[in-house]
Amino acid sequence: MSQLPEQLKDKLTQCLCPPGNGVFTVNTAKERKAQLHQTIFGQATGIDDLWKSSLNRLPDASNAVILGIASDCGGGILRGANWGPLFIRSTLLENYPDLNTFDLGDVRVIPHLLSDKYLNEATLSNCRKALYQNVQSNYCVSPLSITEDVLHDFYAAFPEKGIFGLGGDHSVSYPLTKTYLQAKKEQGKRVSIIHFDAHTDLLIERLGIDLCFGSWCTHILNDLPAPEHLIQIGIRSSGKPKSHWENTFGVKQHWAHEIKEVGIEKVISNILAQLAEQNIDELYVSFDIDAIDDSYASATGTPEPDGLMPQEAMQILQAIAEKYPITAADMMEIAPFTDSSGLGVISQEKTLKVAGEISAFLINEISK
Ligand SMILES: [Mn+2]
Numbered sequence: 501m502s503q504l505p506e507q508l509k510d511k512l513t514q515c516l517c518p519p520g521n522g523v524f525t526v527n528t529a530k531e532r533k534a535q536l537h538q539t540i541f542g543q544a545t546g547i548d549d550l551w552k553s554s555l556n557r558l559p560d561a562s563n564a565v566i567l568g569i570a571s572d573c574g575g576g577i578l579r580g581a582n583w584g585p586l587f588i589r590s591t592l593l594e595n596y597p598d599l600n601t602f603d604l605g606d607v608r609v610i611p612h613l614l615s616d617k618y619l620n621e622a623t624l625s626n627c628r629k630a631l632y633q634n635v636q637s638n639y640c641v642s643p644l645s646i647t648e649d650v651l652h653d654f655y656a657a658f659p660e661k662g663i664f665g666l667g668g669d670h671s672v673s674y675p676l677t678k679t680y681l682q683a684k685k686e687q688g689k690r691v692s693i694i695h696f697d698a699h700t701d702l703l704i705e706r707l708g709i710d711l712c713f714g715s716w717c718t719h720i721l722n723d724l725p726a727p728e729h730l731i732q733i734g735i736r737s738s739g740k741p742k743s744h745w746e747n748t749f750g751v752k753q754h755w756a757h758e759i760k761e762v763g764i765e766k767v768i769s770n771i772l773a774q775l776a777e778q779n780i781d782e783l784y785v786s787f788d789i790d791a792i793d794d795s796y797a798s799a800t801g802t803p804e805p806d807g808l809m810p811q812e813a814m815q816i817l818q819a820i821a822e823k824y825p826i827t828a829a830d831m832m833e834i835a836p837f838t839d840s841s842g843l844g845v846i847s848q849e850k851t852l853k854v855a856g857e858i859s860a861f862l863i864n865e866i867s868k
Contacts, residue, residue, distance in 0.1 A: 502559035508653050509555060514632055515608060515639050515646045518551035520586045522570035522606025532586060539593050540603065551605060561602035563661045564867035567651075568606035571643035572835070573614045574671025574712040578801040580835030582611065585666040587836040587848075591856040592863075599860060600867040601664070607650070613642035614671065615711050643668075644711060648675035655683035662866040664859070665830035669801065670701060673786045673830055674716040680784055680828045681723035689781040691827075692729040693720075694771075694820060696791035696813060698737045698804040700745050700753070713801075713833070721749065728752050729778055731771060733816060734791035737804045756791075756807050764812050768819045775824065783820060785829040785862055787813075789855055798841035799851035800833045810854045814861065821865050829862040831855055 504512075520536040523529065534544040541550045558565070568585030575581060585606055592599060608631055616624065619642065627641035628634060640646045651663060665676040677693060684691045695701070695717065703715040710719060721727045727750030735742070736756040745753055752774055759767050775783075789797045793807035820826070834855050839847040 504556055504558055505657055508657050511639065511650060511653060512555055512604070513552050514637075515650050516567075516605040517608050518547045519566075519568060519589060519603045519605050521547075522568050522585055522609050523582055524609060524611060529583075529586065532590065536586065536590055536593070555604075558602060558604070559658070562600045562867045564601045564664055564863045565654075565661050566601055566603045566664050566666060566863070567647070568666040569609070569643055569647055569668040569672045570606055571609045571611070571614070571667075571672055572669040572801075573611060573643065574716075575669035575801055576706065576712060576714075578835065578838050579669075580838040581667055581669045581801060581833050582609070583836045584668055584832070584834040587852055588666050588831060588834060588855055588859060591852045592859060595853075595856050596860040599863055601863050607643050607646050609643045610641060614644055614709070616640050616642045616645040618642075618709075644671060644675050647672065648679055651675060651679035652682075655679055659683065659687055662828035663830075664828070664863050664866055665832075667830060667832035667834075670697070670713040670788055670832045671711055671716050673832060674711055674719060676828070676830050677720050677784060677786060678723055681720060684782065685723070690725050690779060691782045691784060692731060692775060692778055692780045693724070693784045693786060695730060695732045695786045695788075696734050696808070697732060697786075697788040698734055698756070698790040698802070698807055699788070700732060700735055700738055701788075702745055702749055702751070717751075718749070721751075725778070726750070728774070729780070731774060733771070734808045734813075736806055737802070759808065759812060764815055768816055771816065772819065772823060775820065780824060782827040783824045785817065785826055787829065787831050787858055787862070788833050789831065789851060790833055792854055794840065796854050797851045798843070798847040799838050800835050800840075801838060802833075803840040810857065813858060817858070817861055821861075825868065826862060826865040828866060831859045831862070
């Protein structure tokens with residue numbers, strides 16, 4: 501049996517919390533959290549200790565490791581993606597009880613914070629005191645910073661493992677992909693990111709904030725072997741044409757209307773041709789649920805019509821997974837209490853069903 505390095509264990513137990521607890525509440529969703537803990541741990545009380553000792557099993561557990569980041573502070577139109585990790589986990593446990601995965605828990609989220617670089621010393625001290633009861637603590641306090649810090653050490657200790665990140669708004673993919681890209685560079689592996697989204701997420705900043713749901717992609721381009729190693733699929737809500745994004749940033753895009761016009765098979769063969777040219781070893785898949793048509797994915801902050809059918813997304817994923825190992829991934833922007841369809845709970849159920857199917861597929865691929 502391998503050992504979890506002591507320093508990493510201390511960081512995990514201080515900066516993370518049990519699965520589902522990343523949403524900081526007292527009474528709200530108490531029953532849902534209890535139900536999740538009952539399913540994972542066989543009981544609903546004394547969860548902190550059970551979770552902490554479960555971390556000792558990480559070294560020998562599945563290569564697919566779930567991390568929840570219940571932060572929507574990087575969003576900014578309709579919030580609510582902070583509830584994603586709790587709800588997607590419940591869906592996965594219910595619909596795919598035999599998934600080969602290890603649940604690391606949730607990042608501890610102060611819902612008013614995004615990244616430590618936006619904070620002054622006084623706020624940092626106050627938040628260190630709140631989270632760690634220690635104003636001198638070296639640990640980060642904002643969700644993006646904690647995620648980056650924890651995953652940097654995680655990938656150093658377990659280069660063969662991959663994270664499946666549960667968001668959260670899409671800014672959360674910034675630390676998830678950045679730490680993955682840097683770890684793979686160190687391992688001498690060439691990788692690409694397959695990014696499903698209705699939007700390009702290629703702003704340079706939004707109202708002066710450089711790390712947010714609309715800009716995270718721009719800030720990971722330098723960590724890729726080359727910018728064309730970001731391949732975006734499902735784009736359809738953009739103020740500028742495809743040529744603007746491809747020429748300005750060097751990324752590759754496959755817009756949703758192309759799938760309707762030339763057919764899914766042709767788009768898949770175009771994607772595979774690009775990947776072949778890039779001569780890559782492994783892939784990261786970042787999935788914004790709004791890539792899917794809003795008739796199937798309405799419980800999200802920016803639902804968009806004319807998107808991918810769930811089956812089309814699965815076809816693309818199956819085709820790329822057949823050729824390349826998917827070694828990390830994420831599922832973002834599921835906001836279960838948000839409903840653009842007027843269908844209420846059906847909206848939530850439909851969105852979670854699609855998110856669950858795609859997540860289960862990705863987790864299974866990472867675990868291989
Ligand atoms: Mn996005």
